[in-house]
Amino acid sequence: MAVTPSVVWFRDDLRLDDNPALLAAIKHGGPVVAVYVLDEESAGIRPYGGAAKWWLHESLVSLSRGLAQLGAQLLLGRGPAERILPSLVAETGAGAVYWNRRYGAAERSVDARLKTGLRADGVEVASFAATxxxxxxxxxxxxxxxxxxxxxxxxxxxxxxxxxxxMDAPEAIDGWTGRAATDDLEEWGLLPTKPDWAGGFRDAWSPGxxxxxxxxxxxxxxxxxxxxxxxxxxxxxxxxxxxxxxxxxxxxxxxxxxxxxxxxxxxxxxxxxxxxxxxxxxxxxxxxxxxxxxAPDLATVNWRREFDAFPWPPLNEDALRAWQRGKTGIPIVDAGMRELWRTGAMHNRVRMIVASFLIKNLLIDWRHGEQWFWDTLVDADAANNAFNWQWIASSGADAAPYFRIFNPELQAKKFDPHGEYIRQNVPEWETDDYPQPIVDLAKTRKAALAAYDVVTRAKQESD
Structure with missing residues (x-):
């Protein structure tokens, strides 16, 4: 009796090395059906930002090439995973489906329902720790x-x-050679076209x-x-x-x-x-x-709920736009924001500085910054992005018993004392073309501390 094909569902594990789900599919015997599903439709799944989509496209190209060298084809499907996976199983006659686990609440719910449904149909399903x-x-x-x-x-x-x-990568894969529905990656439109803003990304990175x-x-x-x-x-x-x-x-x-x-x-x-x-x-x-x-709602809800009392002023759209474009008149902040726009990344120390400036000096809700980073970072990660923004906002998981405010000028003196990083990203710095600061750092620091006092009083009253 012939061994049925097995499906390996790639997700946040776009690799051949140390991929337990892929190795399980090979061990199952029979042809291996490799698939990636771009699911931005299932309830609670957060669609990727533009920078992440660029990286995803390039990474899928690399993965597809690697699989082909070992004898397998990467199939692509776009839409709800709960529709695409069962359809692929039926189309290929697969007797098993393997994947590596995800930890977001919405993703876990999708996986649990798929596991229940596929097993009810007599399909073996197993998931693994890999992330x-x-x-x-x-x-x-x-x-x-x-x-x-x-x-x-x-x-x-x-x-x-x-x-x-x-675990080492496999040396060969008995890939599925039958006919199965698959999308054309180019038709997903993950790459920018008009304008093509990814030139700096291509200079800075080689995904894969x-x-x-x-x-x-x-x-x-x-x-x-x-x-x-x-x-x-x-x-x-x-x-x-x-x-x-x-x-x-x-x-x-x-x-x-x-x-x-x-x-x-x-x-x-x-x-x-x-x-x-x-x-x-x-x-x-x-x-x-x-x-x-x-805390699955980490990207939208204060981890420390007492920060719900923080008195955010009405959003200053002009200030937010100046921050996004790297035109605040604060050199280290502008350098970081321009590096982000050009390369899809930012040095971690500078991420903390620009985030503190947005929250503590511009008094703009941390969620606006988290969303901007989600759209512009090639490494935008549901856990790290939200966690780090809340850490800087002082509303997250943090042992510090005080309201942390980074002084961007002092940070620049300490970590970029000769201005090398600033000059790399802000060529007009130290010329008449560079703008004056859009806020007074000392005054806005006092305003942030006053706003924090509201949180402190609210917590004391609730206790």
């Missing part, structure tokens, strides 16, 4: 609740059973699995010893550049952790320090996803 080192339900406080502070969370992760070793592994190798070989000391300096190329590759699953966190631990083994001094710091950054990525798992 996080520790799944959210495996790390909890002594009371069984999610952690709300990073340090004890990361301590618990380190005390937990160690993450599994990464091969690039991700090359970046990791180069980082561990050349940058690890300076990472801890220089990671906050935006004018230096001291970071790994892996953020979008991790976001789209072109490289797994298991692979990154394994290779970094290998580099740390036997290392001393700055190299060992850099490896430890880099692994801790993986921990922050984990923490954000665990917080989102416990």
């Amino acid at each position: 996080l080192l520790h799944e959210p339900w495996t790390i909890a406080t002594g009371q069984g609740t999610p952690y709300s502070v990073f340090t004890p969370f990361w301590r618990a992760c380190q005390a937990a059973p160690p993450p599994r070793a990464p 699995e091969a690039s991700a592994h090359r970046l990791l190798e180069e980082f561990l070989a050349d940058k690890l010893d300076s990472y801890a000391n220089e990671r906050d300096i935006p004018g230096q190329s001291a970071t790994s550049g892996l953020s979008p590759h991790l976001r789209w699953g072109e490289i797994s966190p298991y692979r990154v952790l394994h290779e970094t631990e290998e580099a740390r083994r036997g290392a001393t001094g700055r190299k060992a320090e850099g490896a430890t710091r880099f692994i801790t950054e993986l921990g922050w990525r984990e923490f954000a996803s665990h917080v989102l798992f416990a």
Whole structure:
């Protein structure tokens, strides 16, 4: 009796290396049907922003090429996954469907309904851990609740059973050769046309699995010893550049952790320090996803509900537009916002500075910034983006007992003392063409603190 085909459903795991769902489909025996579904229609699924769509297009091209080299075709479907997956199973006669788990509430609901429906039809369904080192339900406080502070969370992760070793990519795939419906990627219209604003993206990035592994190798070989000391300096190329590759699953966190631990083994001094710091950054990525798992509305609702009392003034559209365009008259802020528009990314230290300026100096609700980043970041991630904006707003998961306000001028002096980063992104800086600041930093800081007092009083009254 012939073995039925199996479907591997790619999602946030656009890779061949360390892909448990793909390996399970191969192990099942019979032809492998590889599919990616662009689902922006299911209830609660957040449509991708423009920058993310650019990356997705390029990553799917890379994945399709990699699968073809091993003997498989990548099928494409656009629409609700609950319609496309069962239809593909029926069309191919597949007896099994495999995928790697997602952790957003809407995505989990889609997956659960699909799993129930397909199993009712006699189809084997299995899902796997591939996106996080520790799944959210495996790390909890002594009371069984999610952690709300990073340090004890990361301590618990380190005390937990160690993450599994990464699994090598297959050497060949018995790909499905029958006829099955598939979309043309170009017809999805993920790339910009008029105007084509992605020129800077193409200069800055090479999406795909091969690039991700090359970046990791180069980082561990050349940058690890300076990472801890220089990671906050935006004018230096001291970071790994892996953020979008991790976001789209072109490289797994298991692979990154394994290779970094290998580099740390036997290392001393700055190299060992850099490896430890880099692994801790993986921990922050984990923490954000665990917080989102416990608070699915993180992108729209204050994690600290007392911040619902924050007295946001009416939206100043002109100020928001100046911030978006990098024309605030605050050099480090404008440099960051222009880097974002040109490359689809921004140095992490500068992300904190521009976010603080929007929220604390312009007194613009953090949700406007979160939405702008969602549309303009190539690494826009449902957990990290919302988590980081709420952290800067002081409404999120944060151990700090105070209302954090970054002074952009002091931040620039500390982390870009010679103005290298600013000059890279704001060529008219230090000329008469550069605008005056749109706000007074000292006055707006006082206004932000006064607004925070409203939150403090409201919390005291509720307690």
